[in-house]
Amino acid sequence: MPRITTSLFELFKVGPGPSSSHTIGPMKAGHHFMETVRKLDTALLEQADVIDIHLFGSLSATGEGHGTRRAVISGLLGHQPETCPPDVLDSLDLDPTQIYQLDIGPKTIDFKAEEVVFDAVHHDFPFSNTLLFRLGKGGAPLYEQEYYSIGGGFLRWKGWKEPEVGEPRFKYKDMAELKKHLVMHDIRLHELILENEMAITGLSENEINQRLDNIIMVMERSVEKGIQTEGRLPGPIGLYRKAPTLYAKAKKAHFQGPGFLKALNAYAMAASEENASGHCIATAPTAGAAGVIPGLLFMLKRHMGALTDEIRQGLMAAAAIGFLAKNNASISGAEVGCQGEVGVASAMGAAMIAYARGYRFQITENSAEIALEHHLGLTCDPVGGYVQIPCIERNAMGAVKAYNAYLIASSVEAAYHMVDLDKVIRAMAETGRDMSQKYKETSLGGLAVSVIEC
Ligand code: SF4
Incomplete structure (x- = not known):
C-alpha cells in the first residue's frame, strides 16, 4: 500500500458548495479542459464549432440538484474554486436561450447550458463520477478528455500521472x-x-x-x-x-x-x-x-x-x-x-x-x-x-x-x-x-x- 503524501490543502480547500465532487471537481475539470484545448494545434481549433460535456454516475443522477451544470460552465468560463467569487454559481444564468462565448484561442465557440448533458448513471468508466468533455465539429469529435471527480474536490483524468511531490519525512500508510x-x-x-x-x-x-x-x-x-x-x-x-x-x-x-x-x-x-x-x-x-x-x-x-x-x-x-x-x-x-x-x-x-x-x-x-x-x-x-x-x-x-x-x-x-x-x-x-x-x-x-x- 502506498505511503501517504496527501497535503493539508488537498483536504481543506476553499470552493463553492454544495458538493465537492459535484461542484469543485467539475469546476476544475471545466477550467482544465479549456486550458488544455487552448494548447492544441491552431488548424484543429479553427475547425471546431462545438463543445459538449456528458456527465455520468451520480453526477448525472444528482447533478442538477448538486449544481454540477453551473460548476462546469463556471470552469469553462475561466473560474477556479479557490479564487471564484463567493456567489459565482448563483450568478450564472441557466436560461436555455443564454449563449456563452467560450474562448479557445484563435476563435470563440457559442455554448449553451443544455450542452452539459446528464448521461448514464450506470457506466463502464473506471470512476463513478465521470465527465466526458468533447471539442468537435458537427457530430465528429476533434479532441476529447475523460475526467474523474473522485471525491473531496480531487480531480483525475485519463492518462493522469501522480504529480511529483516531495518525500514525506515520516512515511506511514496507517x-x-x-x-x-x-x-x-x-x-x-x-x-x-x-x-x-x-x-x-x-x-x-x-x-x-x-x-x-x-x-x-x-x-x-x-x-x-x-x-x-x-x-x-x-x-x-x-x-x-x-x-x-x-x-x-x-x-x-x-x-x-x-x-x-x-x-x-x-x-x-x-x-x-x-x-x-x-x-x-x-x-x-x-x-x-x-x-x-x-x-x-x-x-x-x-x-x-x-x-x-x-x-x-x-x-x-x-x-x-x-x-x-x-x-x-x-x-x-x-x-x-x-x-x-x-x-x-x-x-x-x-x-x-x-x-x-x-x-x-x-x-x-x-x-x-x-x-x-x-x-x-x-x-x-x-x-x-x-x-x-x-x-x-x-x-x-x-x-x-x-x-x-x-x-x-x-x-x-x-x-x-x-x-x-x-x-x-x-x-x-x-x-x-x-x-x-x-x-x-x-x-x-x-x-x-x-x-x-x-
Ligand atoms: S454524502 Fe450524501 S447524504 Fe452525506 S452529506 Fe454528502 S450528499 Fe448528503
Whole structure:
C-alpha cells in the first residue's frame, strides 16, 4: 500500500458548495479542459464549432440538484474554486436561450447550458463520477478528455500521472505506522504533520500557517453568515434555513445547558446551509460535510477559549485522520456513502477537539475512532439530489457525535478502549464496497425515494 503524501490543502480547500465532487471537481475539470484545448494545434481549433460535456454516475443522477451544470460552465468560463467569487454559481444564468462565448484561442465557440448533458448513471468508466468533455465539429469529435471527480474536490483524468511531490519525512500508510513514528521520534502529532507538509509541498512553516489561517477564516465566515441568514434554500424543496433560529435560542439560554448543544447545532447547520446555497465554504473533508468541522471550530473558539495556535494544531490532528480515511477507504459519498463524508468529518472533528483541548495522541485517536464507528453504514441518499435533506441536519448530528465521542474518550481510561482507528477505517471500506449503488449519492434509494420532493 502506498505511503501517504496527501497535503493539508488537498483536504481543506476553499470552493463553492454544495458538493465537492459535484461542484469543485467539475469546476476544475471545466477550467482544465479549456486550458488544455487552448494548447492544441491552431488548424484543429479553427475547425471546431462545438463543445459538449456528458456527465455520468451520480453526477448525472444528482447533478442538477448538486449544481454540477453551473460548476462546469463556471470552469469553462475561466473560474477556479479557490479564487471564484463567493456567489459565482448563483450568478450564472441557466436560461436555455443564454449563449456563452467560450474562448479557445484563435476563435470563440457559442455554448449553451443544455450542452452539459446528464448521461448514464450506470457506466463502464473506471470512476463513478465521470465527465466526458468533447471539442468537435458537427457530430465528429476533434479532441476529447475523460475526467474523474473522485471525491473531496480531487480531480483525475485519463492518462493522469501522480504529480511529483516531495518525500514525506515520516512515511506511514496507517495509524499503526504513524504511532510508531510518534513514539520512536518523541514527536507530537501536529509536529509530524507539519514536518511532512513542508517536505511534501516545499512550503515553509509560516506559509502553511498562513494557509491554515485562511481556511479557519473561511470556515468562521461561513458560520457567521449562516447564523445571520434567514429564508429558504435554493431549489424545489423550499427548505427553510434553521441555523438562525437555533442560534437565537442558544443565545437566549446564554449558551448554557441545552443552549450549548443548540449553539453547536446552529454553527454546523449554518456552514452547511451556506454550502447548500452554493456559496464558498472550506471542504472538511468534503463540501457535503462542510458544516461539521467549522461548527466545532467555532464552538472551540467562541465558547471553549481555544487559541489560534491550538486551532491550527487541532486542524492538523484532524487532517491526520482524514488522510488515513482517504488513503485506506474513501471520503466520497459516491464511493462509500455518507459514512465517508459526514462520518469522516465527525471523526476528524472529534480528533480536532481532543487535540486542541490539549489531549495527547491516544485520546485523539480514540475520539476519532468512536465518532467514525458510530457512522458506519451511513448511506448517502439526498432528497431530489439536493445537498439539503438529510445533509444539513446530518452535519449537525456529525458535530454533536464528534463532541460526544471526545467526551467519552477523554473521560475513561484510554486502556479500556478496544477498537483502533485502522480497524474502523477498514470496516468502513468494506461496508462501502458492499453497499448498494442506490445509497451512493445517486438519489435512487433511502430517503431520496421515501420523501417526495416538493
Ligand atoms: S447524504 Fe452525506 S454524502 Fe450524501 S450528499 Fe448528503 S452529506 Fe454528502
